Amino acid sequence: MNMEIDRIKKFPIEDGKITAVEWIKDVKVPEPNLLGICVVNPGGYYRVTMKLTPAPQSDITVVVCLPEPEIWNGKFLGTGNGGYAGKISEMNLMNGVSRGYATANTNLGTSPEPDDCIGREEVWKDFGYRATHLMTAAGKKLTAYFYGRKPQYAYFIGGSTGGQQGFSEAQRYPEDYDGIISLSPAFDRVRLHSFFVWNWQQIHKEKDARFTAKQAQEWKSAIVETYGKQCGSNENDLFLCYPDRIRENPMDNPFLLQTAADLLTEGQIKALRGIYEGPKDPLTGERIIAPFLPGTEAESLSLADLSDKEVFDHELLFPFRWLFGKEFDLMEFDFQKDLQVAIDRLSPILDADNPDLSAFKACGGKLLVIGGSSDAIIPYTGFLDYYEKVIERQGSLAETKKFFRFLLMPGFGHTVGGSGVQEVGLIGCSEVPRDPEHDVLCAMEQWVEHQTAPECLLGTHFKRTDTGLKFDHARPGYVYPYVTEFMGGDPKKPQNYRPVEDECLWP
Template structure:
């Protein structure tokens, strides 16, 4: 997705780039005024924080240790700081501040990916090149996810605190540097960054004027229970690449009758399905690949259904979407180590008492499930939220249901869409996928909505392969869908169904806590 996150900077799969050393910064030959501004930043008193680095850089090019390059950078001041709001909390933050004449008077907060723990400096380069004062954080989980083992302060930092404190400190530094506060502030994140964005809207509505929350891992503890559920199943009954391909093809073929002609059989646009649909896909997969056994069929029933509580039968999370990767839908099990310790055997964790313990410990901090966005809406805030229809890493079911719960709380779809719009992107996975891979720069879209009142009634989606556009498709805000006009052989908006997914039980969405 073109500058959506940028996507790889915020994907759950660990695309948050790492770097073993701080890239070399070429110090500028600065004017006395510039030196004074840098000195003023160094002298700032940050609540519960310390500025560890402040230096101006005039190089027009930034090269990350992995060789990726960003050109056309303006002269900028780079600032690093550490925040310690509590014993056991250690949050790293980095800002890039373009020189005043290049600054667009806007602040951009960037989300992270996976378990975070590192800052990707390249993610700061393109916003700085576009004129933004930009900041990101490691979410307090450095040097790796094991930092959260039995450390409740890290749970709070990762869940909500690091992003908010980054935002507060960044605005303080920006105001000191430019002599005025940002005119507008935006947040852009996906996956873990999507969790961060929704936490901001729910807990700290004053922080941002507009938020992009893409493929958001907001239903965090149930999502990782889904990973564990799949992990335990796939360890007992693994699938070969060929078998997985047959299952994906079966899902695409079975759902083809519900698709528009240009995409039928290529991918699944609407991830909602029933148990009857699942049985039909399993039967078709068995026909496609005779090596699939009855054990594989039983495993697929559980994978497509998703985890339930073994005692109460309550829904913990939904299952793997048709047409999506099975092999990507497990792992990411660090949260269980946080609660049960590094030595706990993951295969021994049960979906009864153990899941209750895990949910009670982490859910109040990590989950961003509060449908009350009234304070954010009243201040004029705008949210654009997206999900991929074939994303098996953060399936869209819980996100769709969250949006429905917001509608119920607000009172109507129309009022909800006046400040919050949700798009299910056909054929998109967790970055890439067989369908739409590119949308407009959603930062530009949310800015135009917030600042000019330009409502995003439709987005233009594309699939581009080797520089060639293979598919163009209009994307409409849920519950509308992309339909087909047979008379003109073109796409059109059609009314789509509301809901249609089983709700994660309230027991697994505990109320937020500080």
């Protein structure tokens, strides 16, 4: 092992260096995390840590995990991060290594303290696109160096910020990956964070408008009861399958207004009206981004988290703090003037919203986007709108589906968790069957390597036990333009659902 470690240490890296090489032999199956999820035991591997400095302000950490040669599957996997990053995503690394992949992850050049990036434009570039590409280039070269041959296929998987990383790779570096999986991608970064600011402002500008988790859950239950049938939910669902079918502000619904009067304060009612309305340009009235989805009020990073003023500001509004400074009062953020400044300065760096994917298609790349109807922080209607723009560029849905598919999972939250579907293979949960029907990475392998494109994915719902979460049942989601319709019978059996084309999808 020492000889291999010494050999790895000699690997040359442009604008960087290897800082550590470790042989990880006896890996214990990780304890259940906060979600109660256990990942698969990855087995023995070499863990290689790199520091990359492509620009004077850059300080990018990359970790590449190399399974033993007899375990390596001959492929490379790049994995995404989340939020403002600032650290290595260990669970995503273990997901790849446990499958036999040479697997890479990066902290995107940011630090654990998001305010450390204030005014540091080169770090913004690392976060927006550069770190992911350099991770990929260095990771694939190291893989070829260690095993003596290039990886046969290269894949990327990530959610949220990781989803944006995938979009950036497809648009900026179309030759990097054969297949890219993006869950709930934060691709329209600047406008998305203006959506966060808007929702946050609505709660904190009103008196007594903060929500407890209990209040958020009670209100969500009222929303589901009111709109469930309209939105394709069956009577057992605790979520809305297709909330984009709601074409009114819920605060204009007489039944909900009466319920609100019993459950909520006047300030909370006003805040909800603004949140459901969504951010608009104050001069033109034009919608800035897709609004908040009804039925997601009790999900992660929704009403209760928005109510924690200081933490949400610090943790979720970071792009505007980076640009304007931490002393800038985001309660005074102007959705015309300040947003335009942010778009001009940050969008060329942080956004990945170019619908021209012709270069990625020409390289033979495949892109699969997964969204969830219970995602409170990145409404699926936003990237569905992007998908429609790609279809327009490609000339038809049929042409687009040859390389790019969008799949919506009912009841799926923000990349993992949710009231319905809770995992599709992003983090390597040991309870998710590793086959193309249940696991999104297996589905992508089938598409790239065997030309079998995904039409349906069975998302996993867990049951809680004393030893963590266990597989309970699976719920199907279908590739756009099809949605899931319940035909009756046992709602836990996927055969009791069918795909139907939906004419009500956004916009």
